[in-house]
Amino acid sequence: MQDYSENQFLAIAGTPPLDIEICDVTLRDGEQMPGVVFRPDEKLDIAMRLDEIGVDVIEAGFPVVSKAEKSAVREICNLDLNAKISALSRSVKADVDAALDCGVDMISVFIATSELHLKYKLHMSCPEAIRCALDTVEYAKDHGLIVRFSAEDATRTDFETLKKLYKKAEEYHADYISVADTVGIMNPRTTYYMISEIKKVVKIPICMHCHDDLGMALANTLAGAEAGAKQLHTTVNGIGERSGNTPLEEMLVTLKLHYGVDAYDLTRLKDLSKLVESYSGVSVARNKAVVGVNAFAHESGIHVAAVLEEPRTYELYSPEIVGAARHIIIGKHTGAKALKYITERMGYHLKEREVCELAEKVKMCSEFKRPINCEELRRLILGMENLEISYPGP
Ligand code: HCA
Numbered sequence: 001m002q003d004y005s006e007n008q009f010l011a012i013a014g015t016p017p018l019d020i021e022i023c024d025v026t027l028r029d030g031e032q033m034p035g036v037v038f039r040p041d042e043k044l045d046i047a048m049r050l051d052e053i054g055v056d057v058i059e060a061g062f063p064v065v066s067k068a069e070k071s072a073v074r075e076i077c078n079l080d081l082n083a084k085i086s087a088l089s090r091s092v093k094a095d096v097d098a099a100l101d102c103g104v105d106m107i108s109v110f111i112a113t114s115e116l117h118l119k120y121k122l123h124m125s126c127p128e129a130i131r132c133a134l135d136t137v138e139y140a141k142d143h144g145l146i147v148r149f150s151a152e153d154a155t156r157t158d159f160e161t162l163k164k165l166y167k168k169a170e171e172y173h174a175d176y177i178s179v180a181d182t183v184g185i186m187n188p189r190t191t192y193y194m195i196s197e198i199k200k201v202v203k204i205p206i207c208m209h210c211h212d213d214l215g216m217a218l219a220n221t222l223a224g225a226e227a228g229a230k231q232l233h234t235t236v237n238g239i240g241e242r243s244g245n246t247p248l249e250e251m252l253v254t255l256k257l258h259y260g261v262d263a264y265d266l267t268r269l270k271d272l273s274k275l276v277e278s279y280s281g282v283s284v285a286r287n288k289a290v291v292g293v294n295a296f297a298h299e300s301g302i303h304v305a306a307v308l309e310e311p312r313t314y315e316l317y318s319p320e321i322v323g324a325a326r327h328i329i330i331g332k333h334t335g336a337k338a339l340k341y342i343t344e345r346m347g348y349h350l351k352e353r354e355v356c357e358l359a360e361k362v363k364m365c366s367e368f369k370r371p372i373n374c375e376e377l378r379r380l381i382l383g384m385e386n387l388e389i390s391y392p393g394p
Helices: 008-013 026-030 040-053 067-078 093-102 115-122 126-142 159-171 188-201 217-226 248-259 266-280 301-309 336-345 352-366 374-381
Strands: 021-024 057-061 084-090 106-112 146-152 176-181 206-210 231-234
Touching: 021 248, 026 040, 026 057, 026 266, 040 057, 040 067, 040 266, 057 067, 067 084, 067 093, 084 093, 084 126, 084 146, 093 106, 093 126, 106 115, 106 126, 106 176, 115 126, 126 146, 126 159, 146 159, 146 206, 159 176, 159 188, 176 188, 176 217, 188 206, 188 217, 206 217, 217 231, 217 248, 231 248, 248 266, 301 336, 336 352, 336 374, 352 374
Parallel strands: 021 057, 021 231, 057 084, 084 106, 106 146, 146 176, 176 206, 206 231
Antiparallel strands: none
16 A cells, blocks of 8 residues: 555644444345345355455344345354354344344344434334333343444434433443434534544444435544444445445545554455445446546546556555556547557557647547547557447436
8 A cells, every 4th residue: 555644634633543343234224225135145245255355244134024134144144254243123022033043143223213213203202212222132132142222313313312322222231332324414523522422421332324315424434433433334335225325445445544444455345346236236436436437547638647657646545455457548638648658558659740640539539429448549540530439328
């Protein structure tokens, strides 16, 4: 990894050392994204790859949902991975029983605690909900599970009530409490404050589960970690309900670059992203950080010329670090220097004048259309005029 200490602001601000673990919820919250269904064999494949990366906890599913879901969670448990396997459970004993049948190590017992959810979803009073949650935490603990208690919609819950509930969960021997920003309303400052205040009340580790409705899931999760949260929730490619969850790949690269966290194998991130893209059917945006096809692509003449001399000029870190590759795009912004480099790699040794002529032709061809590919460039070099370049589909 290149020397990131080049960032003077990082040195001035300083970053605190973090004591964190990653819980990836792709197989559960990721699959709750509308339209996404993973086949059981796909779930197993994803779980194995998350384990290879070194993810600490894998939330494998919601066993009570269906027989197939339950059997997939059981099969993941049978893989005997290094990661702890967790399952989601409502605050009802039947859900805990379903998770126990699968052989999970850990369980996420959740109940909504905001007035909105209590009134319009659960149709319960707050004391009733708290009773269900604590009874279920106790039941799961009595059955030997590591228990995360999650307050769904925690960030819209009356804060005094929430803190009392977390304290109670601790008294009932929950191992973790989870702050679910279920509809992604937080920002880094409010998150930092919230976690700092909760830390004054409970001693057990805190989990951050953030949604990306305002595009701040990663920043909020990290703000929570800086305030002392331990377990950070992610999904591959950030898939999940509505705008999704904190993306695993962005999280791991940021942990490495900003906080020096070295515990995870980043080189497998690009492959895992492609796999989840194909299994989920959810395309990764071209400009998506870390794993988008443009993450290490350069077209502008100025950028390409600089990158060819020293990639750090326009790349924060090398693509190989995340198992990706650099792409030099040939288009209307391509300069002569880039063309010389590309054509040489294609086996053509053009004179300076020829390169300049070629650059003009490339500009003409791609001005109103799209970047051209190597075959089209070859035809231009060979003087085969009348390139038929059609618009790519929408
Ligand atoms: C959901 C539940 C949850 C739970 C989060 C957690 C949320 O709404 O599906 O485990 O802490 O976002 O509130 O995913």
